[in-house]
Amino acid sequence: MRKQLMKGNEAIVKSAILAGCRAFYGYPITPASEIAEAAAEYMPRAGGVFLQAESEVAAVNMLYGGASAGVRCMTASSGPGISLMQEGISYMAGAELPCVIADITRGGPGLGNIAAEQSDYHQVVKGGGHGNYRTIVLAPHSVQEMADLTALAFELADRYRNPVVLLADGFIGQMMEPVEFPEQAIEGQTPDWAVTGTAASRPNLITSLFMDVDDLEAHVRHLEQKYRCAEHLEARAEEWQAEGAEIVLVGYGIVGRILKAVTAEARAEGINVGVLRPITLYPFPVSHFKRLALRARVFVVVEMSNGQMLEDVRLALDGTRPVEFFSRTGGNVPSHEQVLDLVRNLAKRYSIAPITEPAINIDEERMANV
Numbered sequence: 001m002r003k004q005l006m007k008g009n010e011a012i013v014k015s016a017i018l019a020g021c022r023a024f025y026g027y028p029i030t031p032a033s034e035i036a037e038a039a040a041e042y043m044p045r046a047g048g049v050f051l052q053a054e055s056e057v058a059a060v061n062m063l064y065g066g067a068s069a070g071v072r073c074m075t076a077s078s079g080p081g082i083s084l085m086q087e088g089i090s091y092m093a094g095a096e097l098p099c100v101i102a103d104i105t106r107g108g109p110g111l112g113n114i115a116a117e118q119s120d121y122h123q124v125v126k127g128g129g130h131g132n133y134r135t136i137v138l139a140p141h142s143v144q145e146m147a148d149l150t151a152l153a154f155e156l157a158d159r160y161r162n163p164v165v166l167l168a169d170g171f172i173g174q175m176m177e178p179v180e181f182p183e184q185a186i187e188g189q190t191p192d193w194a195v196t197g198t199a200a201s202r203p204n205l206i207t208s209l210f211m212d213v214d215d216l217e218a219h220v221r222h223l224e225q226k227y228r229c230a231e232h233l234e235a236r237a238e239e240w241q242a243e244g245a246e247i248v249l250v251g252y253g254i255v256g257r258i259l260k261a262v263t264a265e266a267r268a269e270g271i272n273v274g275v276l277r278p279i280t281l282y283p284f285p286v287s288h289f290k291r292l293a294l295r296a297r298v299f300v301v302v303e304m305s306n307g308q309m310l311e312d313v314r315l316a317l318d319g320t321r322p323v324e325f326f327s328r329t330g331g332n333v334p335s336h337e338q339v340l341d342l343v344r345n346l347a348k349r350y351s352i353a354p355i356t357e358p359a360i361n362i363d364e365e366r367m368a369n370v
Contacts, residue, residue, distance in 0.1 A: 003178035008146040008168065009034035009076075011179045012102050013042055015147035016074055018181055019154040020188030021100070022048035023073035025062035027055055027081060030114040031170035032104035035076035056081040060088030067097040068206040070194025072154055076102035078170075079120055080111060083128065089163050090129025093223070094208025098157035100150065101135075102166045104173035107331045115331020116170030118253060121308035124165050125281045132220045134227050136164040136234065137281040139252040143177035149279070151182070156234065158191070160226050167281060169304060171254040171333075230283050237285035238277040241267065244295050245274030246352045247343060250313055251302040252278050254333070259302060261336045262343060270354030271347045281309070289316040297350045300324045300342065302334050 006014075012035055013024075024039035036052065043050040049066075053059035059075050066073035077085065082103050092099060105120045107113040122128075125137050136156050138149040146168060153164040190196060195204050210216035238256070241263050242248055249259040256277035266273045276292060276299075278285050289299070299321055301310045310325050317323060326342055328334050346352075 003180045005176055005178050006143065007034055007174060007176050008140070008143040009104065009173045010038045011143050011147040012076070012150050012166065013038035014181060015150040016100065016154070017042055017046045017048070018185045019072070019151045020186040021072045021074055021154060022046065022188065023066040023071050024048070024050050024075065025053055025059045025066065025073065026075045026077065027053050027059050029056075029078045029081045031106055031116065031173050032076050032078045032081075032102065034173070035102055035104070056084040057088070060085040060092075063099050064088060064092055064095070064097060067092065067099045068095075068195050070190040070196060072098075072158075072188040074100040074102065076104065078104050078106045079108045082120055083123060086123065086128035087130075089135065090127070090131050090133060091208050092163050093127075093129075093133035093135065094131060094219075095206050096161040096223075097163070097206065098154075098161050099163050100153045100157055100166065101163060102150075102168070105167065105169050107329070113331055114170070116174075116254070116304065116333070117329065117331055118169055118255070118304040118308070119306075119329070120167065121281065121305060124167055125308075125312075133223060134162075134282055136160065136162060136230060136283070137167050138164065139167050139279060139281050140172055141253055141256040141277060143172065143175060144179050146172060147179050147181060156230075160230055161193075162226065167253075169253045227283075234280060235283040235285040235287065236279040237288040238275075238279060239288065239292070240275040240277065242274030242276050242292055245272055245292070246295065246297045246350070247271065247273040247346055248292050248296045248299045249273060249275050249302060249339070249343070250278070250299055250309075251275075252281065252309065253304075255302050255304060258334060258336050258339065262339045265336070265340055266343050267355065269344075271343060272352060272355045273343055278309070281312075284312045284316060286316040289313065293317055293321045296321055297352060298322050298324060298346055300326065300339075300346065302339055303327045304333060305329060
């Protein structure tokens, strides 16, 4: 199949339809608006439903209803809109309803601005609503991954009966790259727990309300078991030139691409550096950090926020290695020159001996990974 040139936001919708999604409920907001626009165009063609809600609060509750009927469904928004959806996301996690939510992150707090940032990490990864729940969170770093991880998101949502969030910064949503989609589409099957208005589904109950304290505790323990299972089976990360690296650069989304450019230049100068890019922000890829820490001297976290993933990196390493941090906020992007200067300084501070291996051609390496 030939590749198609498109924005990351559009790739999400096409991939969702191929993954069996047949309902989109949303409200436009920059830089995620193209998702709603593409859903309005493509979803009816596939025999599905597009509905622009009157608000993000309405959209997430429509999502609750669609998921309750066993339909693969999704929504999309950005910072302030995701904040408004948090109550509904908590309800869906509590009611064990699968859905996919695309969050194309913009600057915050409050209305912030419409520039790309990574400031939604805490409210998405830690669970911004009330109660004892988690959402599975996937972080693409290319338009191809916007498509691939959307398909994975629907699979994981059904597997764990839980909301899954595709967390992408505004750069990945707005940039255009070639994308290849699978040849075969998936036809969604109505699950046996759904409420479909038939006699067979009449005994089914979709709720997150457990008035008895022991019943609620038992339900929370059941949810915890699912999350422990996901932590064991679903953690994903990309390691790029990281095996044996003494300086490990850590970043997700667009930052991961910047760090690859830094690594190519640093290795050309003889600095032993590599990249660890978390793909699942929850479950966090702890085992990757522990393994690389056996050789690494220092980890460097780079974010387009004030250090939200930084906390998870420190927890993963549990004090075994020092963690440095560099960030830009407000929609500013860490330049590879700034990060490269930091790497050079760290190589001197930690007396890291130069390596003599051939320099990396980042373009050749990127094409090899496509």
